[in-house]
Each structure stands twice: as structure tokens, then as C-alpha cells.
Amino acid sequence: MEHPLTLVGGPAGAGKTLLVADWIAVSPCSWPVVWLTVEAEDNAPGIFWAYVLGTFRHHGPALPADIGSPARPGEVDHGVLARLAAHLSGRSEPVVLVLDEFERVGTPEIAEGLEFVLRHAGNGLRLVMISRTEPLVPLHRYRAAGDITDIRGADLAFRPQEAAVLGDRHGMSLAAEGVQALTDRTGGWAAGLRLCVLAAQQAEDPQAFLKEFEAGQSMVADFLLTEVLASQTAEVQDLLLRSSVLGQIHPDLANALTGRDDAAPILAQLERANAFMRPIGHSWYRLHPLFAEILRVHLRARHPRLEPELHRSAARWLSDAGLLTEALRHAADAGDWDFAASQLVDHLAIGRLFTGLESDRLIELFAAMPPDTTGPAADLIRAAQALGEYDAERGLRHLRRAEENLDRAKDPSPAARLSCAVLRVLASRVIGCVDMAEAAAKDAQDVEQEFPAACLDEHPELRALLLTGFGSAQLWAGRFEAARSALTAAVQAPGGAATALPRHESLSRLALIDFLDGRPSRAEAHARAAVAEAERSGLLPASRTGMGELVLAAVAIDRDDLGAAGRHLDQAAVSSAARPDPIVTAELGILRSRMLLAKGRPGAALNALDAALRPPHAAQSPWVNDRVALAASNALLAQGRPQEAVEALAHRETDRPDQAVASARARLAAGDTERAVKILDTLAGRYHHRDAPAVAVRVLLAQAQAADTLDDAAAARQRVTRALATARPESLRRPFLEAGPWLRRLLHAEPALTLTHDWLPDELLPERSTAERGEPVPSPVVEHLSDREQEVLGRLAQMMSTNEIADDLHLSVNTVKTHLKSVYRKLATTRRRDAVRRARELRLL
Numbered sequence: 097m098e099h100p101l102t103l104v105g106g107p108a109g110a111g112k113t114l115l116v117a118d119w120i121a122v123s124p125c126s127w128p129v130v131w132l133t134v135e136a137e138d139n140a141p142g143i144f145w146a147y148v149l150g151t152f153r154h155h156g157p158a159l160p161a162d163i164g165s166p167a168r169p170g171e172v173d174h175g176v177l178a179r180l181a182a183h184l185s186g187r188s189e190p191v192v193l194v195l196d197e198f199e200r201v202g203t204p205e206i207a208e209g210l211e212f213v214l215r216h217a218g219n220g221l222r223l224v225m226i227s228r229t230e231p232l233v234p235l236h237r238y239r240a241a242g243d244i245t246d247i248r249g250a251d252l253a254f255r256p257q258e259a260a261v262l263g264d265r266h267g268m269s270l271a272a273e274g275v276q277a278l279t280d281r282t283g284g285w286a287a288g289l290r291l292c293v294l295a296a297q298q299a300e301d302p303q304a305f306l307k308e309f310e311a312g313q314s315m316v317a318d319f320l321l322t323e324v325l326a327s328q329t330a331e332v333q334d335l336l337l338r339s340s341v342l343g344q345i346h347p348d349l350a351n352a353l354t355g356r357d358d359a360a361p362i363l364a365q366l367e368r369a370n371a372f373m374r375p376i377g378h379s380w381y382r383l384h385p386l387f388a389e390i391l392r393v394h395l396r397a398r399h400p401r402l403e404p405e406l407h408r409s410a411a412r413w414l415s416d417a418g419l420l421t422e423a424l425r426h427a428a429d430a431g432d433w434d435f436a437a438s439q440l441v442d443h444l445a446i447g448r449l450f451t452g453l454e455s456d457r458l459i460e461l462f463a464a465m466p467p468d469t470t471g472p473a474a475d476l477i478r479a480a481q482a483l484g485e486y487d488a489e490r491g492l493r494h495l496r497r498a499e500e501n502l503d504r505a506k507d508p509s510p511a512a513r514l515s516c517a518v519l520r521v522l523a524s525r526v527i528g529c530v531d532m533a534e535a536a537a538k539d540a541q542d543v544e545q546e547f548p549a550a551c552l553d554e555h556p557e558l559r560a561l562l563l564t565g566f567g568s569a570q571l572w573a574g575r576f577e578a579a580r581s582a583l584t585a586a587v588q589a590p591g592g593a594a595t596a597l598p599r600h601e602s603l604s605r606l607a608l609i610d611f612l613d614g615r616p617s618r619a620e621a622h623a624r625a626a627v628a629e630a631e632r633s634g635l636l637p638a639s640r641t642g643m644g645e646l647v648l649a650a651v652a653i654d655r656d657d658l659g660a661a662g663r664h665l666d667q668a669a670v671s672s673a674a675r676p677d678p679i680v681t682a683e684l685g686i687l688r689s690r691m692l693l694a695k696g697r698p699g700a701a702l703n704a705l706d707a708a709l710r711p712p713h714a715a716q717s718p719w720v721n722d723r724v725a726l727a728a729s730n731a732l733l734a735q736g737r738p739q740e741a742v743e744a745l746a747h748r749e750t751d752r753p754d755q756a757v758a759s760a761r762a763r764l765a766a767g768d769t770e771r772a773v774k775i776l777d778t779l780a781g782r783y784h785h786r787d788a789p790a791v792a793v794r795v796l797l798a799q800a801q802a803a804d805t806l807d808d809a810a811a812a813r814q815r816v817t818r819a820l821a822t823a824r825p826e827s828l829r830r831p832f833l834e835a836g837p838w839l840r841r842l843l844h845a846e847p848a849l850t851l852t853h854d855w856l857p858d859e860l861l862p863e864r865s866t867a868e869r870g871e872p873v874p875s876p877v878v879e880h881l882s883d884r885e886q887e888v889l890g891r892l893a894q895m896m897s898t899n900e901i902a903d904d905l906h907l908s909v910n911t912v913k914t915h916l917k918s919v920y921r922k923l924a925t926t927r928r929r930d931a932v933r934r935a936r937e938l939r940l941l
Contacts, residue, residue, distance in 0.1 A: 097125060097192070099243050100214055102224045103235065106249035108385065109287020112226045113196050115252065120194075127189055127222070130156035133196040135343075137457065141205045142166035142634055145176065146453055146593070148193070156191055159183060166634030167596035169456040172209065173634040181213045184220035191221055197385075198227040207232035253284030266293045274306050287384075298327035325394065335362050336383075337398070340391035341406045341429075343422070345373075345381045352413045353406055404430045415439050421454055424461060433465050437473035444547075446515040447557035449480045450522075451597040459484070472498040472505075476515050483519060486676045488526040495519055514543040518558055521565040525572075528678055528715040533569035537562065556591030560598035563589065568605060572679060574719040576609050583609075596633035600626050604643035608683065612719065614753075614788030616651045616826050623647040642671030642680045646687060653690050654790060656829035656857060658895060661691060682720045689727045694830065696894035697904055698734040701727065722755055729758045730834065738765035753779055753791045757798045764798075764805055765836075773802050793823045793831045797839070804838050813846060820853050829857055858936065859893070881922060881940065888915045893932045893941050 104112045120129050132151045138144045146166050152159050163179045166172040184191060201207065211233050214223050225231055238244035254262065256272070256279045263270040270278070282288035292306065299305035325333055338353040339345045350359035363381050366373040372384035383391070395403060407430035414423035420443050427436035440446065440458070448454050449462075462477050475498035482491035499516055502508040517540035524533035540562055544552060552559070567582030586602040589595055607622035626644035649664035668684055685705055692701040705724050725744050732741040741762035745755060756775050763772040779795050800815035816839070823831065832839060840860060843850055847862040854861070881889065884905075891901045902912045916928075923938075925931045935941045 097127070097190075097222050099238075099245050100217075100222060101233075101235075101238050101243060102222070102245040102247070103231070104224065104226045104247045104252075105230065106228070106247075106252045107285065108228055109285060109290075110249055110252040111286040112228075112252065115247075116194055116196070116224060116226055120192075125192075127192050128157050129192045129194065131194040131196065134198055134200045136200050139201055139203050139206070140169045140456060141172045141203060141209065142169040142456075143453055144201065144203075144206050145172045145209065145634070149176075149180070152191075157187075162632070164632035164634065165593060166453065167451070167593045167630075168633075168635060168639055169453050171634065171636040171639060172205075173631050173636060174212075175631040176634050177209050177213050178216070181216035181221075184213070184217035187220040190219060192224060193221060194224045194226065196226045198225045198231050199229040201231065204232055252286065254279060254286055254289055255284065259284070259289055262289055263293055266297060268293060268296065268302055270306070271303070274303060278306050295327060325391070331356070331358060332362055332366070335359060336366075337391055337395045338402075338406055340383065340388045340395055341403060341426075342410060343382070344376065345383065346379055349410065349413050349417075352409055408432050408435075411435060411439075415443075420445060421457070424458070428461055428464065433469040433474065434471060436462070437465065437469065437471065437477050441473040441476055441515050442509060442511045444511050444514065444551070444555045444558060446476060446480055446518065447555060447561050448594075449477070450484055450561055451557050452594040472501045472508075472512050475501070476512065476519065479519050479523075483522050483526060486526050488523055491519070491526070492523055495523065510543055510546045514540060514547075514558070517543060518562050518565075521562050521569070525565040525568040526678065528569065528572040528717055530569045530573035530575065533566050537566045556589055557594045557598070560586050560589040560591055560595040560602075564598040564602050564605075567602060568679065571605055571609065572715075572717045572720075574717065576612070580606065580609055593633060596629065597635065597639070600629045600633065600635060601641045601643070603629055604641050604647065605679070607647040608643055608679070611647050611650050611790075614791030616654060616790050616828070619647050620651045623651075637667055637670045639675075640671045641675065641677060642668035643677070643683070645671070646680065646683050649687050650683075650690075653687065653694060654830045655827045656694070656833060658691065658694055661687075665691065678717075679720075682717065682724075686720075686723050686727055689731065693727070693731050693734060694833075695896055695900065696891060697896070697900065698731040700903075701731040701734075719752075722752055726754055726758050729762055733762055733765055734834075738762055738767075742766050742768070753795055757794045760798050761801065761836075764801055769802065769805050773806075776802055789822050789826050790828060790831075793819050793828050796822065797831055797835050800842075801835065801838055804842060812842060813849065816842060816849060820849065820856075824853060824855060827855055829855070832860055833857060858933075859941070881919065885915050885919050885922075886940070888912060889919055889931070889935055890941065892916070892919075892928055893935070 104116055106112050120131075130151050132148055134144070138147060143166075149159065149163065149165050159180070160183060163183060164173075164176045166176065195210075210223070214221055225233070235244065239246070256275050259279045260270060260272075260275045263275065278289065278292060282292065296302040296305045325336065328336070335350055335354050335356075335358075339350050342349065342353075345359075345363065347360035347363055350363065351357050360379075363373060367375055367381065372387040373381050374384075376382050392403070407426040411423045411426035411430060411432065412435075414420075414426060420439065423439060424436050427433070427439065440448075440462075445458075449458055459481065462481065465474065465477070475494045479491045479494035479498065482488075482494060495516065498512070502512055502516065517536045520536035521533050521540070524530065524536065563582045563586035567579045567586060570576075570579035570582060583602040583606050586595075586598055587606070589599070603622055603626035607619045607626060610616075610619035610622055623644040626641075627648075630640045630644075645664045645668040649661040649668065652658070652661035652664060665684070665687060668680065671680065689701040689704040692698075692704055705727055729741040729744040732738075732744055742759065745759045745762065756779055760772040760775045763769070763775070776795070776799050779799075796815045796819035800812045800819065803809075803811035803815060819831075823829075843860055844862040850856060850861055887905060888901060891904060896904065898909055898912050898916070901907075902909045905912070920926055920931055923931050923934045925934055932941065
């Protein structure tokens with residue numbers, strides 16, 4: 097334990113596991129030990145780390161709750177591993193983590209995660225890896241640094257004197273010559289020695305048997321296992337052969353495969369004899385993997401058509417025992433897809449295809465279901481697979497066929513009917529059909545009455561998925577209060593990892609509703625909670641909805657933090673590419689347009705709205721269309737096309753305040769002051785700044801602009817003062833930047849208005865004299881800027897890159913660089929930021 101990593105490597109049956117277990121038993125070291133035997137099914141990052149963390153919590157030292165756990169089988173968020181490593185690094189004594197049968201891990205992501213935790217846990221972790229093969233962890237680094245204890249096959253191989261002790265413990269006193277020959281022939285392989293001794297015990301002349309034994313290079317394992325099998329009674333052989341198809345053996349399950357009732361004493365006898373059968377707790381056993389593999393070869397040779405029947409019998413026993421996932425695997429191995437599909441549906445497990453640690457495993461299993469598998473259950477599974485990929489057309493086609501078959505059935509299964517209702521709600525989320533969602537939710541509520549409450553409680557993911565889908569459909573239709581109610585219930589639903597994904601999606605949609613209602617702080621809190629839920633549950637960006645990141649981007653745009661907004665948009669785009677959610681797709685297009693407009697590119701902002709207008713497969717959403725029209729109007733207004741800005745909203749003048757404000761601003765710019773004032777009068781007193789500050793700020797600024805247009809200076813000042821006070825707690829800068837030239841003139845003419853508002857962008861703050869600032873008076877520009885240089889300077893102030901300036905002005909990048917050098921020279925600066933500041937001091941901007 098001097099080194100952070102210990103590798104015990106060698107072939108099957110070399111004694112690796114027994115060596116480490118014995119060391120733990122007799123070592124004077126008092127450090128806590130956490131042992132996990134890796135299963136073949138654990139070869140996915142989410143499942144692997146869920147078991148590691150679960151083993152820590154069950155057998156090892158307590159872990160803080162905030163470390164979290166993966167929510168999906170195929171992935172684990174880096175934050176979970178970072179928090180685990182941080183916790184371990186702070187311990188006063190190390191934890192010993194033993195990973196047995198690590199050769200089953202073939203996923204690089206698991207090895208990379210282990211190496212990360214080991215490297216960052218400092219002195220808080222000792223990792224012991226037991227593996228038949230060289231693990232994927234970069235061992236060369238540890239070997240080069242002298243940070244590994246390497247125990248290899250040669251170290252584990254028995255020497256002749258040790259082989260003699262083994263024979264003695266089996267009651268066989270072997271001559272030195274025979275021991276040497278046996279050791280040489282087996283290469284000191286522990287399992288080979290032991291199997292050979294077991295076989296020799298059954299021979300009439302053990303010494304002669306060992307002397308005549310010839311270990312073929314490729315068939316030694318088959319030979320030895322055959323001898324062991326042949327030494328057993330017919331009943332034991334039959335049980336071993338039939339049980340070899342099982343990953344884990346229970347006496348009752350073994351009885352179901354043999355048709356007898358003697359499995360319990362036989363399994364106990366085999367375990368006592370250490371004949372490659374070991375107990376794993378609660379009356380369950382596991383065969384040595386190599387032994388089981390060879391037994392299956394013998395089974396196929398002796399009974400060519402028996403294996404599928406054994407899988408079929410195992411599937412039914414495991415299903416009756418409530419071990420659904422194991423039952424489905426055996427049904428698939430038997431080719432009994434009708435049974436597999438009906439079991440998934442009848443056990444109300446259709447939701448596990450969407451969320452939870454088993455989702456990827458179940459999706460992969462049913463991906464192999466042949467096309468000729470018919471029946472409502474098979475069609476429901478195909479519908480779920482399609483809807484999980486947001487393929488509404490294919491999903492609804494399979495769903496309709498399942499419903500037609502159920503309608504023709506005399507006594508349709510309540511589980512199938514409930515599954516239909518849940519899937520129809522999920523389909524309504526994809527296509528944006530609120531009527532379908534409401535009808536399906538009512539059907540689900542009716543069918544739920546036929547189940548005991550305890551049965552539904554065992555499947556919380558169904559309720560969470562239904563509420564999330566229903567709330568999403570209501571949100572798409574613009575029914576915000578109904579959506580808020582359903583989504584809040586989804587967030588509060590129990591279920592842990594099984595409901596992590598719907599909880600994450602619901603939190604992010606609640607954030608969007610808050611943002612659309614004009615409550616940026618609440619929106620930000622919900623969005624950050626959604627991101628935190630995803631990180632705590634180990635959801636990678638490609639598995640997240642992306643809506644939480646979009647809301648954070650929207651809030652950042654309103655606060656004029658375009659750098660943060662860009663980062664959040666990039667994160668959202670990753671999720672949107674993997675999960676084409678219509679709400680996310682539409683909002684992503686709208687926010688990209690707003691970003692471009694904030695950077696002074698109104699033409700590009702208009703083009704970006706095309707994506708928002710065409711979400712895949714979805715019906716039209718009134719509020720999405722309103723927001724697209726609003727963004728288009730703002731872009732047209734920024735281009736100096738006020739009449740077109742008015743027309744963009746002409747058919748969308750709803751009672752939404754942001755629409756009314758945009759319409760009023762466009763009409764003011766177009767000279768229709770009377771109509772603008774009438775529109776704004778309808779908003780008077782309707783929006784309190786504490787309830788919806790983002791809405792109130794925009795209403796107040798529009799009313800101030802109207803007052804300024806009517807030369808009512810007092811009213812303009814009063815409303816600007818209120819707008820500043822309302823915006824300050826939320827740092828809402830963008831509404832002031834988008835208000836137009838009139839606001840700059842007013843603020844520069846009335847510097848007292850901004851005395852306590854230094855949070856505003858510099859271009860809105862009135863210029864104080866250089867004497868007030870205690871700075872030297874800037875010298876005037878020696879050479880005037882050309883018109884083109886002035887245009888370049890203006891875009892420089894809008895934080896546009898050189899490439900963006902070139903695109904906007906239809907110039908080459910080299911030409912823009914030439915103009916920039918000239919601007920720097922004339923302003924006596926060398927950096928962009930200094931050039932912009934100096935230009936403002938000289939009133940060139």
C-alpha cells in the first residue's frame with residue numbers, strides 16, 4: 097500500500113481474487129476497504145460509477161450527498177468524479193478500492209475516469225485492480241514514476257513446494273517427482289493444479305493419473321473442466337450444465353431448469369468443495385466464469401436444442417421473481433421477443449426506455465428485436481424508441497397500430513393502455529399538440545384507477561414523464577399556468593435517479609416560463625437548478641434538454657454579458673443537436689438572433705430567425721411566433737426600417753406586453769405617435785416592477801420615449817428614473833442599450849439621473865470632465881478618421897470581431913486590418929479597448 101495503484105494481473109484461475117481477499121483478511125492495515133466485482137453489464141460509465149458510489153455508501157466510509165450519482169447508464173458527468181476525488185483528497189486516511197475482474201471494462205471513458213479520480217484523490221485513495229488483461233489505465237506513467245505495485249502471473253504461479261502443500265490439503269501426498277512434473281505441465285497455474293488434483297482424487301491411481309496427464313497448450317482448460325465435470329454425479333452434472341446459462345444461480349431457479357428440487361444441497365455442497373461455485377449472498381451463487389463457459393460448450397454438444405428452452409424457463413422464473421431486467425435478457429437470448437415485449441409493458445416499465453440507469457441497456461436489448469415481432473407490446477416499444485429519438489412520425493405510426501390492436505382485444509391490458517397514454521403525451525410534446533396531451537393525460541388518469549397505489553409507486557418515472565410531457569405541451573401552446581403546475585409537480589415527484597431526466601427538463605422549462613413572464617432572477621435560479629440537477633445526476637451535455645442553458649443565455653443577454661451568453665448558447669446547441677426538442681430549437685434560433693442584434697448585426701439577426709420558425713414536426717406555437725415577430729421587428733428597427741418593423745407586428749398585437757412595447761416603439765419611429773401612445777396607455781399600471789421587472793423596465797422606457805416624443809420632459813424623466821430603479825437589482829442593461837438615441841440624449845442632458853447607476857454601460861453614462869476624473873486632457877486627433885474608418889470604429893465598439901466587421905461591411909479581412917491599424921495610429925493607441933475609450937472621450941462615438 098505504499099503506492100497509489102496496485103495491479104494484480106494474471107490468467108483466469110491464477111488466484112488473483114483469493115490473494116487480495118486473503119491480504120485484506122490478514123493485513124494489519126486498518127484502512128477501510130471497498131470491494132466491487134465488475135460485471136459484464138457494468139461496461140458503461142454511468143452504471144460502473146453508480147455501482148462504485150453505491151459500494152462506497154454501502155460498505156465503505158460515508159460519502160457526502162452532494163457528490164451525486166449518474167442518472168444514465170452510458171455517461172457520467174465529470175463533476176461527479178471531481179467531487180468524489182475532492183472528498184477523498186481531504187480524508188485523513190486512505191480508502192482502499194478493490195476492483196475485481198476489471199478485464200470486463202473495455203470502455204476508455206471508465207478507465208479515464210478512474211485515472212482522473214486516482215490522480216486527484218491525493219493520499220486519500222489506494223486503488224487495487226484485479227484483471228486478466230492489461231487495463232486501459234495508463235500504467236506506463238505509474239511505472240515510470242514508481243507509483244505502482246505490479247503483481248503478475250509469474251508472481252502468482254505455484255512453485256513445486258506450494259503445489260505439494262495444495263496436494264496435502266486435498267489429502268493427496270504427492271512424490272517430489274510427481275509434484276515437479278505436475279507443476280511444469282500446468283505452468284504453476286493455480287486453477288489447473290487444483291482441477292487436476294480434484295480429477296486425480298476420483299481416479300483409481302491418483303499418482304498414475306498425474307504422471308500420465310498431458311496438458312495440451314490450447315485444450316488444458318477444456319480437459320481439466322471435463323474431468324471435474326465427469327467426476328460429479330449425474331444430478332450434479334445436469335444441474336451444472338443447465339445452470340451454466342445463468343449469470344447468477346438461485347436454488348429455486350436451478351430447480352426450475354432441472355425439474356427437480358435438489359438444487360439447494362447440491363449448490364451448498366459445490367460451494368463447500370470450492371468447485372468453482374461461490375456464494376454472493378441471499379442464497380445466490382455464481383459459477384467461475386471460465387468453468388461456466390466450458391460448461392455451456394458441453395451443454396451445446398450434449399443437448400443441441402436445449403439452451404433456448406433453458407433461457408425461456410429462466411426468463412419466466414426471473415419475471416415471476418420481479419427481476420425484470422434479467423428476465424428480459426434471457427427472453428432475448430431465447431428469441432422469445434413476444435414474451436420480452438409483453439413483460440416490459442405489463443410490468444409498467446415502458447418509462448425505463450427514456451430515463452434511469454437501465455435505459456441504455458434496455459434500448460440496446462430491444463434494438464435487436466426482429467421486425468416480424470408483432471402485437472401491441474412490440475409496437476409500444478418501437479413507438480417509445482422512436483419518440484426517445486424525437487421521431488414523431490415513426491413513433492405515432494407504431495403507437496396508432498398498438499392502439500388499434502388493443503381496441504380489437506376483448507380485454508386489453510391496463511398496463512398497455514397506460515403505456516399508450518404516457519407515450520401519446522410524450523408524442524404531443526414532440527409535435528406540440530396540446531389537445532392530444534390533454535386527452536392522453538385524462539386517459540392515463542382513468543387507467544391509473546385500475547392499479548393499486550403501491551404498484552404505481554414502484555414506477556415513479558411514468559408519472560414524472562407524463563407530467564413533464566404534459567407540461568411541455570401546455571408550454572408550447574402558451575398555457576403558462578397549466579404548464580407551470582404540471583412541471584412543478586414533475587420536479588416534486590420522487591424517484592431519485594429514475595426521475596432525474598424529467599426533473600431536469602421540468603426545471604429548465606419552469607425557468608423559461610419565468611423568463612417569458614419577465615422574472616429574470618427566478619428564471620436564472622430555476623435554470624441553475626436544472627443545470628445542477630443534470631450535473632448531480634451525471635447527465636452529459638448531449639443528454640440534457642439545453643433549455644436551462646438557453647435561459648441563462650437569455651438572462652445574460654438582458655444583462656449585456658454577451659461573453660457568458662455565447663458560452664451558454666454553445667452548450668445549448670450541443671443538447672439541441674442530440675435532442676431536437678421543438679421548444680429548444682425555436683428558442684435557440686430566437687436567442688441567436690438577439691445575440692447578433694446585440695452585436696450590431698441586424699441583417700444576420702433577421703436571417704437567424706428562420707430556424708425558430710421551422711421547429712421539426714411541431715405545430716405552430718403562438719408565443720414562439722410572437723417572439724419571432726418581436727425579434728424581427730427589433731432587427732428591422734435597428735436597420736432603420738420602422739414601417740417594416742410595424743408591419744412585422746401588425747397581425748400579432750396580442751395582450752403580451754413585450755409585443756405592445758415593440759409595436760409602440762416601431763410606431764414612434766415611424767411617426768405614428770398617436771397610435772403608439774394608445775397602445776402604451778393600455779399597459780398603464782398592469783405590470784408591477786417587483787412582479788415582472790424585465791417587463792416593467794421595457795414598458796417604462798417605451799412610455800418615456802413616447803413622452804420624449806411629445807416634448808413632455810418631466811414625464812420622460814420620471815419614467816426613466818423608475819425604469820433605472822427597477823432594472824438596477826437585476827442589472828438589466830440591454831433594454832437601455834436598445835432604447836434608441838433619445839435615451840442617450842436624455843441621460844447626457846440629465847446626468848443626475850445616472851448618479852447612482854454606474855452599472856449602466858459606459859456609452860449610456862454622461863461624459864464627466866477629465867478634470868473630474870483626475871485624468872490628463874486628451875489631445876485632439878491629429879488626423880481625421882475617414883468615413884470607412886469611422887464605420888470600422890463603430891463596429892469595434894460593438895465588440896465585433898475582425899471577421900464579423902469584414903462580413904458586415906463586405907470587405908476583406910486584410911482591408912479591415914488595414915483600417916484598424918490606421919485608426920490605432922490616429923488615436924495614438926495600440927489596443928481595441930483603448931481605441932474605443934479614447935474615441936468616446938473625443939466624442940467620435
